[in-house]
Amino acid sequence: MTTFKIKNRLAKDKLMLWSVCVLAAFTAVPLLAILGEVLLRGYDQLSWSFFTEPTPTAYKAMKAIEAGEPIPGGIANGIIGTMIMLGMAVIVAVPVGILCGAFLAENSKNRFAQVVSYLTDLLQGTPSVIIGIITYIWIVVPMKGYSAIAGSVALCIMMLPLIIRSTEETLKILPASLKEAGLALGGNKARVMLKVQLPAAFGGIFTGVLLAISRVIGETAPLMFTALGCSLIRFSIDKPISAVPLLIWEFFNDPNLQELIWGASLFLLLFVLTLNLLSKYLAKKWNQ
Amino acid sequence: MESVTPILEFKKTCVSYTKQTMAVKYVSAAIERNTITAIMGPSGCGKSTLLRAVNLMHNLYQNIRVDGGILLNGENILAMEPIDVRRRVGMVFQRPAPFPTMSIYDNVLSGFTLNGIKLSKAEKDVTVERCLRSVTLWDEVKDVLNKKGTFLSGGQQQRLCIARALAMKPDVLLMDEPTSALDPIATKHIEELLLELQKEVTILIVTHNMGQARRISSKSMFMYLGELVEYGDTEAMFSKPSDERTKAYLTGKMG
Amino acid sequence: MNDKIYRVILFIAALIVPTVCGGVIYALVTDAYDAFEYFGFFKFLTSSEWSYTEGAEQYGALPFITGTLMTTLLALVFCIPFSLPVALFVGEYFKGTKIAAVLSTVTDLLAGIPSIIYGLWGFYTLRPIIMALDISEQGSGILTASLVLAIMIIPYAASLSAEFIKMVPNDLKEGAYSLGATRAEVIRKVVFPVAGSGIFSSYVLAIGRALGETMTVTMLIGNTNNIPDSITSTGNSMASIIANQFGEADGLRLSSLIAIGLILFLITAAINMVGKIMIKRARIS
Numbered sequence: 001m002t003t004f005k006i007k008n009r010l011a012k013d014k015l016m017l018w019s020v021c022v023l024a025a026f027t028a029v030p031l032l033a034i035l036g037e038v039l040l041r042g043y044d045q046l047s048w049s050f051f052t053e054p055t056p057t058a059y060k061a062m063k064a065i066e067a068g069e070p071i072p073g074g075i076a077n078g079i080i081g082t083m084i085m086l087g088m089a090v091i092v093a094v095p096v097g098i099l100c101g102a103f104l105a106e107n108s109k110n111r112f113a114q115v116v117s118y119l120t121d122l123l124q125g126t127p128s129v130i131i132g133i134i135t136y137i138w139i140v141v142p143m144k145g146y147s148a149i150a151g152s153v154a155l156c157i158m159m160l161p162l163i164i165r166s167t168e169e170t171l172k173i174l175p176a177s178l179k180e181a182g183l184a185l186g187g188n189k190a191r192v193m194l195k196v197q198l199p200a201a202f203g204g205i206f207t208g209v210l211l212a213i214s215r216v217i218g219e220t221a222p223l224m225f226t227a228l229g230c231s232l233i234r235f236s237i238d239k240p241i242s243a244v245p246l247l248i249w250e251f252f253n254d255p256n257l258q259e260l261i262w263g264a265s266l267f268l269l270l271f272v273l274t275l276n277l278l279s280k281y282l283a284k285k286w287n288q
Numbered sequence: 289m290e291s292v293t294p295i296l297e298f299k300k301t302c303v304s305y306t307k308q309t310m311a312v313k314y315v316s317a318a319i320e321r322n323t324i325t326a327i328m329g330p331s332g333c334g335k336s337t338l339l340r341a342v343n344l345m346h347n348l349y350q351n352i353r354v355d356g357g358i359l360l361n362g363e364n365i366l367a368m369e370p371i372d373v374r375r376r377v378g379m380v381f382q383r384p385a386p387f388p389t390m391s392i393y394d395n396v397l398s399g400f401t402l403n404g405i406k407l408s409k410a411e412k413d414v415t416v417e418r419c420l421r422s423v424t425l426w427d428e429v430k431d432v433l434n435k436k437g438t439f440l441s442g443g444q445q446q447r448l449c450i451a452r453a454l455a456m457k458p459d460v461l462l463m464d465e466p467t468s469a470l471d472p473i474a475t476k477h478i479e480e481l482l483l484e485l486q487k488e489v490t491i492l493i494v495t496h497n498m499g500q501a502r503r504i505s506s507k508s509m510f511m512y513l514g515e516l517v518e519y520g521d522t523e524a525m526f527s528k529p530s531d532e533r534t535k536a537y538l539t540g541k542m543g
Numbered sequence: 544m545n546d547k548i549y550r551v552i553l554f555i556a557a558l559i560v561p562t563v564c565g566g567v568i569y570a571l572v573t574d575a576y577d578a579f580e581y582f583g584f585f586k587f588l589t590s591s592e593w594s595y596t597e598g599a600e601q602y603g604a605l606p607f608i609t610g611t612l613m614t615t616l617l618a619l620v621f622c623i624p625f626s627l628p629v630a631l632f633v634g635e636y637f638k639g640t641k642i643a644a645v646l647s648t649v650t651d652l653l654a655g656i657p658s659i660i661y662g663l664w665g666f667y668t669l670r671p672i673i674m675a676l677d678i679s680e681q682g683s684g685i686l687t688a689s690l691v692l693a694i695m696i697i698p699y700a701a702s703l704s705a706e707f708i709k710m711v712p713n714d715l716k717e718g719a720y721s722l723g724a725t726r727a728e729v730i731r732k733v734v735f736p737v738a739g740s741g742i743f744s745s746y747v748l749a750i751g752r753a754l755g756e757t758m759t760v761t762m763l764i765g766n767t768n769n770i771p772d773s774i775t776s777t778g779n780s781m782a783s784i785i786a787n788q789f790g791e792a793d794g795l796r797l798s799s800l801i802a803i804g805l806i807l808f809l810i811t812a813a814i815n816m817v818g819k820i821m822i823k824r825a826r827i828s
Contacts, residue, residue, distance in 0.1 A: 017636065024632035037667070100556045103554065123560065273655055
C-alpha cells in the first residue's frame with residue numbers, strides 16, 4: 001500500500017475526530033443561548049415584589065406601559081399555585097409510586113407485573129397534552145369547573161411512572177444479600193422492605209422524586225385544560241388556580257404583559273435546572 | 289557466516305503505565321524469522337504488555353509510554369504509523385472475538401474492508417479459501433461461509449481470528465494466550481496449526497502454559513517483574529535454566 | 544403487618560397503573576366516539592377540512608397528522624448530525640473522561656429545559672433569524688418548530704445511543720485495530736454495525752418524544768389548519784391543535800379534538816412500544 005493512501009486514511013481519521021468534537025460541542029450553543037437570553041432579559045425583573053405580588057390585569061399593565069412605568073405585580077399567584085398543585089401531586093404520587101415500584105421489583109417474573117411494567121412505560125411515553133385531556137374528562141367535567149385538584153391530578157399522573165421506575169430500578173440493584181439477611185433475622189417481608197430495603201434505596205428514590213418534580217414543574221399543556229389559571233393569589237383547591245408555566249403562556253399571548261415573560265421564565269428555568277443538577281449530584285454522591 | 293537482520297528486535301524496550309512504575313524494563317532480544325517464540329512468566333510480569341507493544345496497541349490508550357526501540361526488519365516501529373505497523377504485525381487475542389455483524393467470509397476479509405482495500409470477487413474467494421485452509425477451517429465451514437462467525441465453536445472462532453490476521457499476510461503474528469479460553473481438544477488443534485504456520489509467519493506467543501511453550505516453541509523468553517530474565521532455546525531453558533528465578537518458575541515454585 | 548396484608552397493599556398500588564391506562568383509553572374512546580360516528584373513522588382520518596361554522600361543521604385530522612409527521616421527521620433529520628457526534632464523543636472518543644461528563648451534563652440540562660421556554664427562545668431568537676435569512680416571511684412554520692424540536696430530542700437520542708456505543712466490546716475494537724484500522728474505520732465498520740440496532744432504537748424513542756411535544760410546536764408552527772405544502776409553510780400538529788383549541792371547544796369540535804388526541808396517543812404508544820422492544824433486544828444481544 002502506498003504512503004499516499006495511509007496519509008489519506010489518517011486525514012480522514014483526523015477529520016472524523018474533529019467533526020465529532022465540533023458538532024458535539026455545538027450542542028452547548030442552544031443551552032448557552034437559552035440561558036443567556038433568559039438571564040439577560042429576565043434578571044432585572046426579579047425583585048421582591050415580583051415574588052410577592054400577583055399578576056396585574058392587562059388593563060393595569062397597559063396603563064403602566066402608557067405611563068412609561070415598569071409593569072406592577074409579579075408571579076406570586078403562579079408560584080403558590082405551582083406549589084399547591086405540586087404538593088398535592090407529590091403527596092399522592094410518591095407513596096403510590098414507591099409501593100408500585102416495590103411491587104415490580106419483588107415480582108419481576110410475575111405476568112401481571114410485566115403488564116404493569118409495560119403500562120408504566122406506556123404512561124411515561126404518553127404526551128402531556130393527552131394527560132391534560134384525560135384529567136379534563138375525569139375531573140373538570142364531573143366537578144363542573146377547572147380546579148387546582150384537576151391540575152394536581154394531571155401532574156400526579158405524569159410523576160407516577162417516573163417514581164415507579166426509579167424505585168424499581170433502585171430496589172433491583174440492591175444486593176440480594178441485604179434482603180436475605182433481613183429475612184434471616186426473622187423479619188417478615190413487609191418489615192424487611194420498610195426497615196431495610198427502602199432505607200437502603202432512599203438515595204435513588206429521592207433523586208428519582210426530585211427528577212420527577214423537575215420534569216413536571218415546567219409542564220404547561222396539561223394545566224391549560226385543568227387548572228386553567230387565575231390572576232389572584234388563591235389557596236382553595238376547588239377553584240381555578242395559576243402556575244408559573246401557565247403564567248408564561250399567558251404573558252406570551254398578552255401583548256400588554258409580555259415584559260413579564262422573562263422574569264417568570266428565569267425563575268422557572270433556574271428552579272428546574274437547579275433541581276436537575278442537584279439530583280444528578282446526589283445520585284453520584286449516593287452511588288459511591 | 290552471514291549476518292541476517294532479525295525480523296524483530298527489541299532494543300531496551302520499556303513500557304510504563306505511570307511515571308513511577310515500569311511494566312516492561314529494558315528488554316533486549318532478537319527474534320528469528322519463521323520461529324515460534326514463547327513468552328512465559330507469572331501473571332503481571334509484563335509479558336502481554338511487551339507483546340502489545342509490538343503492534344503499537346499501547347498507542348490506543350493515553351498515559352502508556354513505550355520507550356527504547358522495537359525494530360521490524362530493521363525499522364523502528366515506534367517511529368512508524370500505527371496503522372501501517374499493525375497491518376504488518378497481526379494479533380490474536382485471548383478470547384476469540386470474530387466480528388459479530390460479519391459472516392465467516394467477511395470476517396476473513398475484514399482486514400481489507402477495515403483498511404479500505406477493494407478486492408475483486410475472485411481475489412476475495414482465493415484469499416478466503418487460502419486463509420481458511422491454512423487454519424484448517426476450510427473443510428468445516430466451506431458450506432456455511434455466509435453464516436455469522438459467532439455461530440462457530442470457541443476453537444473454530446479462534447482459528448477464524450487467526451485466518452483473519454493471516455489474510456493481511458503479516459510478517460509477525462502476535463498471540464496473547466490464544467488458547468486460554470479454549471478446551472483441551474481445541475487447544476491441541478491450534479498448537480498443531482501453529483507448528484504448520486511458522487513456515488509462513490514468525491510467531492510470538494504469550495502463554496502461561498509451560499507445556500504449551502515446550503510443545504510448540506523453539507525459543508523461549510522468561511519474564512519476571514518486567515524484566516527479561518532469560519531468553520534462549522526452549523529445550524535448553526527447560527532442561528537447564530541458567531537463572532534461579534526461571535528454575536523456580538519452571539519447577540512450579542513461583543505463581 | 545403480616546406478609547399477606549403487605550402483598551395486598553403492594554398489589555393494590557400496582558393496580559393503579561393499569562387502572563389509569565385503562566381509564567385513559569376508555570375516556571379517549573368514549574369522548575372521541577361522537578366525532579368518529581359523525582364523520583366516519585376513515586373520513587375523519589383522511590379529511591383535510593377544519594371548519595367550525597355553525598351548522599356546517601367539518602372536522603378532519605389529516606392536516607394535523609401531516610403536520611406532526613413533518614415536524615417529527617424533520618426534527619429527526621436535524622437531530623442526527625448533532626446527537627450522533629455527542630454519542631460518539633461520550634461513548635467512544637472521550638469515554639469516561641471529565642470532558643465527556645461535562646458534555647453529558649450539558650445534554651442533561653438541555654433535556655431539563657421546559658418546553659415552554661424552548662418555545663419562547665424559538666419565538667424570540669430563532670424566528671427573527673429565519674425571517675432575516677428570508678427563509679419564510681412570517682418566521683414561524685414547520686421548519687422553525689422542527690429546528691427547536693430537534694434540539695429538544697438531542698439529549699434523549701444521544702444519551703441512549705452513547706450507552707449502546709459504550710457497550711461495544713473492547714475485544715472487537717482491539718481486534719479491528721490490530722488489523723490496521725484507524726479509529727474512524729473502527730467506528731464505521733465495527734462500532735456502528737455492532738451498536739446499530741441500539742442506536743436505531745434510541746432514535747425511535749426520540750421520535751416518540753417529538754410526536755407529542757406540545758408547547759414548543761404550538762408557539763412556533765404558525766397555527767394554520769391546512770396541510771402544509773412545504774417545510775417553510777405554517778401548519779398545526781396534533782398536539783398543537785389540541786393546545787390551541789381545546790379550551791374554547793365544545794360539542795363536535797371537542798369530540799374531534801379528543802379524537803385527534805386518541806390518534807396521537809395510539810401513534811405514540813405504538814412507536815414507544817416498538818422502541819422499547821428493540822432496546823430490550825439490543826441489550827440482550
